[in-house]
Amino acid sequence: MNKDVERILYNEQQLSVICDRVADQLNRDYKGHQVVLVGILKGSVVFLADLFRRLDFECCLDFMAASSYGSGTVSSGNVRITKDLSCNIRGKDVIIVEDILDTGNTLSYIRDHLGAFSPASVRICTLFDKPARRKKNISADYKGETIDDLFIVGYGLDYDEKYRNLPYIGILKPEIYTK
Ligand code: PRP
Numbered sequence: 001m002n003k004d005v006e007r008i009l010y011n012e013q014q015l016s017v018i019c020d021r022v023a024d025q026l027n028r029d030y031k032g033h034q035v036v037l038v039g040i041l042k043g044s045v046v047f048l049a050d051l052f053r054r055l056d057f058e059c060c061l062d063f064m065a066a067s068s069y070g071s072g073t074v075s076s077g078n079v080r081i082t083k084d085l086s087c088n089i090r091g092k093d094v095i096i097v098e099d100i101l102d103t104g105n106t107l108s109y110i111r112d113h114l115g116a117f118s119p120a121s122v123r124i125c126t127l128f129d130k131p132a133r134r135k136k137n138i139s140a141d142y143k144g145e146t147i148d149d150l151f152i153v154g155y156g157l158d159y160d161e162k163y164r165n166l167p168y169i170g171i172l173k174p175e176i177y178t179k
Contacts, residue, residue, distance in 0.1 A: 001170070002154075002163065002166055002170065004163070004172060004173055004176045005153070005154075005163075005166070005170035005171065005172060005173065006170070006171045006172065006173045006174075007170065007171050008168050008169070008170050008171075009147070009150070009152060009168075009169045009170060009171055010145070010155075010168060010169040011168045012167050012168055015050070015155060015168070015169065016050070018127070018144040018145060019047070019050045019051055019054060019144075020054065021144075022051060022125065022127075022142050022143075022144055023051055023054030023055055025142055026051075026055060026057075026095065026125065026142060027054075027055060027056050027057060030055075030057045030059075030093065030095075031057050032057070033057065033093045034058070034091070034092050034093060034120075035057060035058070035059035035060070035092065035093045035094075035095060036059065036060045036061075036062055036087060036089050036092045036093070036094050036095070036119075037052060037055075037059050037060070037061050037062070037094075037095050037097055038062050038063065038064055038085065038089075038094055038095070038096050038097065038114070039061070039062075039063045039064075039097045040063075040064055040065070040066065040096065040097065040098050040099075040106065040107075040110065041063050041064065041065040041083065042065070042156070042158070042164070043098070043099035043100065043156045043157050043158065043164075044097050044098050044099045044127075044156060045156050046099075046155045046156035046164070047097065047099055047127045047144075047155065047156055048061075048097045051097065051125075059095075060087055060092075062085050062086055062087050062089075063083065063086075064081065064083055064084060064085060064110060065081070065082045065083035066079050066080065066081050066082060066106050066109065066110060067079070067080055067082055068080070068105055068106060077103070077105045077135065079105055079106055079109035079110075081109075081110075081113060085114075085117070088117075089114065089117050089118075089119045090117060090118045090119065091118065091119070091120050092119050092120055093119065093120050093121045093123075094114055094119045094121065094122045094123070095123050095124075095125050095142075096110060096111065096114070096122065096123070096124050096125065097125050097126075098124065098125070098126040098127070099126070099127050099128065099155075099156050099157050100126060100127065100128040100129075100130060100152075100157065101124070101126040101128070101129045101130065101134075101138070101139075101140050101143075102130045102133050102134075103133050103134060103135040103136065104134050104135055104136030104137075104138040105135060105136060107124055107126075107136075107138055108136040108137075108138045111124065111138070123141040123142070124138070124139075124140045124141050124142070125140065125141065125142035125143070126140045126142070126143050126144070127143075127144040127145070127155075128143070128144060128145055128146075128147050128152070129143045129145070129146045129147070130146075130147055130148075130149060131146065132148065132149040133149060150171050151171065151172045151174070151177055152169050152170065152171055152172070153166065153169075153170055153172050154166030154167070154168050154169050154170050155167065155168065155169050157169070159172055159176065159177055
């Protein structure tokens with residue numbers, strides 16, 4: 001285990017089971033639809049890669065990136081798109097794939113932004129939902145797990161751009177982010 005991790009919250013096997021369950025739901029709901037999966041960089045990439053390979057309906061893949069500028073670790077709510085879509089989503093069923101839905105500032109902004117391109121539908125699929133800190137009226141249509149307000153890293157999630165490559169979800173030692 002990484003020395004900066006206090007304990008493992010979800011190991012590789014547990015994450016695989018979560019991916020299976022979410023993929024089963026999507027496969028049931030989107031059979032026969034024209035789907036575009038939109039991964040939100042960077043945190044979603046590991047989950048997206050695992051999820052995408054479990055989907056058995058035809059779907060395109062695209063990416064967006066957004067940042068909320070402000071100070072410190074708390075999302076400011078001022079979201080800015082730093083990478084927009086490459087493909088046309090008009091008339092398509094869009095699934096936004098995220099690693100975590102926290103305050104909801106990012107997904108709320110991105111969902112509204114995508115809505116302006118006239119997709120047939122826009123739904124949200126997140127690995128983790130952290131409702132304790134929600135600031136926007138937004139919820140996930142598909143979610144892996146609901147979690148407490150813990151500082152988690154790994155499986156794509158970072159602290160200061162580190163730990164994304166850990167194959168598990170770990171709880172970061174408080175001394176790492178308070179020093
Ligand atoms: C994280 C995460 C979500 C967002 C969720 O991204 O990937 O996009 O924060 O927080 P919110 O619900 O409070 O808006 P981050 O900005 O840390 O960038 P990253 O994906 O590149 O790590």
